[in-house]
Amino acid sequence: MNQYGMLVDLTKCIGCRGCQVACKQWNDMPAELTRNRGTYQNPPRLTSKTMTNIEFREVELKDKLAWVFVKRQCMHCEHPGCVAACTVGALQKRAEGPVVYDENRCIGCRYCMYACPFGVPTFEWDQTFALIKKCEMCIDRVDAGMKPACAKTCPAGAIQFGNREELLTVARERVYAKNSPYIKHIYGEEEVGGTSWMYLSSVPFEQIGFPTLPKETPVYLNDKVLHATPTIALGMALALSGVYWMVKRRNVIREYLAAENHEK
């Protein structure tokens, strides 16, 4: 499996939000008008104008208040629910890893928003003709041999881009090293069948807003059920035709017997 991956080391992130800005610049996204909500986290969440966002999480670490900065964006699942769900196939999983989006196909049905276990795809609520927006792992840059904009810009080296397997080895080395500050969990290694983006943290992931997810993905079941469609259709059509024939035959015999009795 020679796929691209991204590794975010939350212990290295300094919360500068350079990645947020780089993402907006590369993807030509506008700024957002927001209000001061008593936090540095701005904008408050992923929106159709902000495809990556740094969350400023306040947690207690060894009885002390600590800040953890969490980068949010599409996780680029190995088995993406959004790709299975998309009515028109506008979302696709590329063989190299990124989950890409074709805005010329999208009809704006928003099924992907429900199918995503991470709540990532966003919708342009302010547009008359509205589409979905989500991180595409800078597929245009990657195709041209460059790193995604966020990884390129990160001054702290918290965001690494590379081969997923190699990054996983790096991650394991860090997590299982002596006196490692990390919790023994590489988020994204196995969640819903694995994601291209993986996270290391010194704080349990459920405390910093990561959903606790099973290893299994519902995508297998979804595909199995939908691939049964032709069988169900054929079975139903044959069964109904059979019933029709039997009932008709029964009525013919009944009439015949009735006529015979009548003649007697």
Add this chain to the structure above:
Amino acid sequence: MAQKIARTFIGEIKSFPAWLWVLIALTVFGLGVGVYRLAVGLGTTTNLNHGYPWGLWIGFDLFVVAFSGGAFTLATLVYVFQMHEFHAATRPTVLTGLLGYASVLIILVMDLGRWDRFYHFMIFPNINSALFEVSWCILLYTTVLISEFSPVFFQRLGWQRVLDVIKKITVPLVIIGATLSTLHQSSLGSLFIVMSERLHPLWYTPLIPFFFFVSSVAAGLAMIIGGATISYWVFKQSLPQKVVGSFGWFLPWVLGFYAIMKLGELLIAEEIGLLLTANLYSVLFWSELIIGCAIPIVMFMSKTVRHNRVWTLIGALFVLFGIFLNRFDAAWFALKPAPGFEYTPHWMEIAIQFGVLSAMAVVYTLIGRYFPLFEETVHNGDAEKFHVVASAPAE
């Protein structure tokens, strides 16, 4: 000549009852709001948001499709199982189904961010998408329903040859229609399979497509009963109560099977304990089971209920309420809320929804007034009376 036509036309309009005018007003208002929605987008006209990308409209779509299941249920009973005693109910029921699907198609277009691209599902297939399958089945099935209903128009026009052709292909048409219904009624349930992280475990199960299908049969039977009873009052023309009641006879079987399967699934999945914890979800689930299943099962087991028009209608309304709640639970109430988001429908969402439903009621009423919708009932009853009711009122 022109004057005479105009006079007849005005005379007709003047003869509309007040409630029909109310429905027409709601339709026109809904149409206006709908055009505004298409012009300015979903953000200003709905309260849908990042946490609740779907809302009232999807809930109604799911319910109206289940409700319209009466069309395929009845067509199967009449043409496949050849229970000819039910024949008289087919035209009104197929019309209700057809209008139900038409309303769903309109609302689905309203719900699309890029409504101008509604046809994209035809040119960009994704065979893994439940919504793709649903879109195709609904489109094809609506075509089947139009064909099934077309004799009403051809009869009025007196096109005997076309009528003969349709009569010949009715049985294959019904079988195709029932097959398409099986597919999309169930795949509306499959829609939720990929949402394992969003839908509450009381509703989330790999069997959800099967549950959606079975409950659509129950909703369909209740719809036939409701339709027959209401047209008895509105058009003074309907099925004998004996026939209406015999649709009720099926309900305890279908609902009983449905309830046992649902409870059995919870037992096997070891989620039955969720029913004993007091929270919104268990209350919703119990309401579905008690109001939508237990009460109507007991009611329709009684002959006294089945022989009484009002009681059969009340029983059918219980069933419809249960299925209504089930579909709204799946599409809205039992979806895990996204933190920081709330949703109550915007008045424009409600105006558009009720505008479309009113439009369907208006179309139904007008077809009932001017086309041979109850033609089949002639066999049972009084031809004179039929003529007065179904043709245009005298000048």
